[in-house]
Amino acid sequence: MACTHDHSCEDHDCSSNWSLYKHIDLSKVTALNEANPGSVKSVFKAWEERLNSSGEHLESNEGDPELLVYIPFTSDVKIKSISVVGGADGTSPSKLRVFINRDGIDFSDAQSMQPVQEWDLVENLQGVLEYQTRYSKFQSVANITLHFPESFGGDTTQIHYIGFKGEATQLKRDVATIVYEITPNPSDHKTRAETGGGLSHVE
């Protein structure tokens, strides 16, 4: 389950695996109980930047380490594994519970509902650990909600990076534009044989 990277990652191009962050709809990402509104967007970045916490990171309010992060994707994705980099001094989250394809979850819902999957996390300051999912349940994820109920004893919970490994399916859950024909007109639907295409002529 763990993929320890004490080599330089060049042989199996790790960063391309963790590229699902490109399919996240960043403008619609929200978090509950974050100390700085909007700071949640800073935790989605490329694999190489995962330890680069010079910018902002996500921190919960003082004295309350619970965090809830809602992440919509621009198209349905399949998630193979998740990686979370927390903060030092006990501010890493200790548990993770995820919910799929539900919007508007708040803390009371999250605490009472049964998650799709939950993990006990360890302190992962180097970002080398990943938590595999039960792939069959994560086949068409339009949005995912991560609930971090507690931390390792710290007053707050800090998260520096959240990464998703998997693939995007290009399927979207948008309104479809469908054209109906009451009486189909054959001239609108020429086949290749009729237009004479696809064959080469030798004179």
Place this chain on the structure above:
Amino acid sequence: MVLEATMICIDNSEWMRNGDYAPSRFQAQADAVNLICGAKTQSNPENTVGVLTMAGKGVRVLVTPTSDLGKILACMHGLEIGGEMNLAAGIQVAQLALKHRQNKKQQQRIIVFAGSPVMHDKKALEMIGKKLKKNSVALDIVNFGEDDEGKTEKLEALLAAVNNNDTSHIVHVPAGPTALSDVLISTPIFTGDGEGGSGFAASAAAAAAGGVSGFEFGVDPNLDPELALALRVSMEEERARQEAAAKQAAEEASKEEKGGEEQDATMTERASEGASEADNKKIEIADDDDTSLQQALAMSMDEPTSSQGLQDTEMSDAAAEDPELALALQLSVQDSTKDSSSQADVSKLLADQSFVSSILASLPGVDPNDPSVKEVLASMQNQSEPQQKQDEDKAPKKEEEK
């Protein structure tokens, strides 16, 4: 224009019978509620507002968040005063009502009218505040009516616990001649979080402040939005037209001297670029309609002056500000008076080839190295030719003016 779902918590306890806010505390509160509902639904049509009462038999939700203003106003009728206000329960029920709003994209906000004394202790209120903040619910508190010791302090503590980035506010309204709703209009509760007042709030504020003339054009944008818009647009158009006219006059003034050569130069350019048949036609016209052509020329030369005359007033204003412009104006006025002889002057200037080539070089789209232009320049050396060229040139100009 933030998308918001709001729950208003009304205090209908016994303390609201008091008349220190005209006509009675309860009535003043009802007016304020009506105004808030109107402002919220106007600032964004998808906003929803709900109302609940905190006193009486218990906390009761009168209407769940809806954008239907009529429904909200209707439910305010027939409310009875009695009982004691339960602030904590009221806020919690409001939070629950917001949680089940239909459009999850709306931001959540609670507006509390705290008129009677607050029974809860500070700790309990702070816990409630923290829970609201955790679920990103904003809270606005209107502190009016009773003012026993500790109430203000408790409410301030509640606000501090809820406040996240200045989205929550508290307003203290003392008893006095101004109505509760008027005081509220100027507060951030009405005007939103620093967006600048919605049109509703701004116009209502103006009306409250000092009569109808508070509006920009003496017309209430709410009463007659089309008229107000038309007035504003025409004002802007007038301003733009004046600016353009002043600018054009200044340009014409400075270009008056250069204008003669410039026109001729562009005319010569076009003449040389034109087809040979066009040239023939021009020559024909020049031969046939010489006298009428001269008249047309005189008129066209006069045109700049006439247009200047019309705009004299604006130009004098503009000139007062700009000494350079004044100088240019003077020159142009002098020029127009001796326009009849300007042709001779122009031709003399044209003869000065260096001057002409420098002018041509500065004109956009004219390449002094272009062979046709060089040809023209060479031909302009002779004294008789310039005159003929000018006639030919003004012929195409006349054609264009036709």
